[in-house]
Amino acid sequence: MSVSPNSEVRLLGTSEVVRNILADIDCAARSGAKVLITGETGVGKEVVARLIHHRSARAAGKLVTVNCAGLPDSLLESELFGHVRGSFTGAYRDKPGLLEMAPNGTVFLDEVGEMSARMQVVLLRFLETGEIQRIGADRSHTRVNVRLITATNRDLPKEIAAGNFREDLFFRLNVIRMTIPPLRERIEDVPLLFDHYLALYCEQHRVERPEISQAALDVLLGYRWPGNIRELRNVAERIALKSVGQILRPADLPSELLKPAQGAPLVAGAAAPTHSAQVEEMTQRMLRHGESFWSVVYPVFMARDLTRADLRRIVEIGLESTNGNYRLLVALYNMPNEDYKRFLGFLRKHNCHLPFQRFRTIPSRVSSGNVPRTPVAAAG
Amino acid sequence: MAQESAPATTDGRGPVVIVDDDVSCLAAVEQIVRHWGHDTVTFRSFEDARAYLASATPAVVIVDVRLGNYNGLQLIHFSQERSPATQWLVVSGFDDPVLRKEATKLGALFLTKPLDLGKLKEHLERNERPATSA
Structure with a gap:
């Protein structure tokens, strides 16, 4: 839970995904409407929320961040809405809520999907009236002018179907929806x-x-x-x-x-035994006679005259000779450097992309053995 | 993305854009609006409607609040600046006072389902007048 200064935040990247997000951030910033940001953990939902705030008309106001996960109801309610002295054990003095602390600013509720059913009702009511009532206060309502930005990594429609999240609250929070794709998609x-x-x-x-x-x-x-x-x-x-x-x-x-990724195409060793004469002949043509993979292996494989196991064996031979370096392998099999991506794409498409790590272990030490590994002393 | 605007009909009116992810609702509204003599352009998803609105400036858009993961109001927020003259009709299956207020604040008409066809017709006619007299 923090009240942040208008610190410099940036969304790094040059991919189309990032460009689209930045355009949407500008749209959302100008609109002033409530925003729901969704995306996996660690994709930068808070960065997006900050950017929306800083680029909005509320930039002069504060941005208050509240993480709704891991706080018991009473504590979260007190954090958001504040309490009056004596309203519960330990409430020694009046305390304003975070919603009061960002007048004309933005409140960012992170992990809003973790809110309890009771807190969802409290929030729902706040959205309707724009008023807050400190815990224990009689009837002194305070109207606050804040913009709400929320975020979650949960699939809220699924949570609604399971009865864990209120549909009416979802529709009120989800006026502008921004989905931040995972890093692997950019x-x-x-x-x-x-x-x-x-x-x-x-x-x-x-x-x-x-x-x-x-x-x-x-x-x-x-x-x-x-x-x-x-x-x-x-x-x-x-x-x-x-x-x-x-x-x-x-x-x-x-x-x-x-470690090879889960669901990686190949179990190491599965291709090892089928060491056919055809594989032998093809690798010889590439290694000794300078013929290209594209002319020796590719057409035969595409004509289904070469099995996947054979293709994997050819890749394996290449990786064994190059210490698991696919770039070198591309050169070894007489393909131009520019074909690197195309070659890997081809292997992946046919489930023949072998994890290279196991080919790397021993010899790489030899080449790096002379590099000193002493830490650079801290200056000053 | 195409830069040309929506094809205008012979009398100078643009088509009425209808966005609803419920196919039967979409078809029903489309049929009625066509019956009243308007051309229509329909979209079943937020994304398609958004892509269309990135280059078109229709006179009227009828949009459902619930569009899969999205809220129909987002279309207004994201296109209003580019297309300020567009009249928006927000249709909702439930009367949520908060959403009604937000739609009204955006200058949109908030209608609940089942649609009051008289109101809809009146609104469409009111909107075509300035265009035809121009």
Whole structure:
């Protein structure tokens, strides 16, 4: 629970998703209507709420944030509406509610989906009258002029169907709806975001900022980011605290990023035994005779004369020779660098994209063995 | 996104835009409005209506409050600036005083279902007058 200053907030990214959100933020800011922000945990719902406030006519007023989760009813009610002295044990003096503390400002209710049925009724009534009554107060109603922005990571229509959320409250809160997509749906923003947070935390902790290796970047781009931007920020901070040295390698990243994603296309080893003569011949043509994957393997696979297991074996051979580096593999199989994305897309489409991590473990140490891993001493 | 506005009918009136995710309601209103001699453009989802309104400036929009995950009022908020002359009719299956107040504040007419057809007709006729006399 906080009363924030008009601090600088930004929504980072250049993807179309971000551009659309920014356009919607401007629309929502100008309108002054209640906004419901939905999206997974860590996508930046609070950032969006702040931007709406700062770009609105209420920017001169305060923005008060209240997290509705994890607070018992009585406490949440007292936080929002305030109480008078003696209204309950521990209420030693009059206390104004947060709704009173942002006149002509904005109140941001986070995790509104966690509100109890009783609090939902209280909020519903407030929306209707615009009046607040401190707990324990007789009849002294105060009218407040605040704009309400709410957020939740719950699927409210589903909660309504399950009887956990009031439909009438939902419709009153959901005048303007903004849905913030998860990070994996704007994965193209990951390099920019990671770079930003890494620079930020390295400066904060006064360590030298490592250069991100291509392989590490591939890991970042291949990860599902279930915790979204908050998780990415945490990873960046952990990297900064670890002081990895001059170059950030996949091995420096937290282990959960290196585990194959759930539902990954292939179980390691499943393709291993089928080592047919056809596979042998094709890899020889590519490795020894400089023929391209697109002319040797692709047409045969598309004509269904090559099984998925065979294709996986070909990929596996490539990864074994390149320490699990798909970019090198593209070169190894005589494809132009620009085909990297197309090649990975092709493998994914046919469930033949192997997790590269298990090919990386041993030899990468050899190449990085000489890089000193001593932390850079903090200046000052 | 296309920049051209909605196709105008021969007498200079734009079509009446109807947005409702309930197909039978949409069809019923469409039929009645057509019967009164107006052209119609219909949308079954918020997203489609929003995309249309990004480039069109219709004279009248009839919009249901409940549009899947969205509130019909959002269409007014997001298009009013671009299309200030558009008249909005907000239709709701339940009479929520808060939503009624918000719709009225936006200059929209708030009607509850079942629709009062007399009121609807009156409103549509009132709106076409300035356009035809111009």
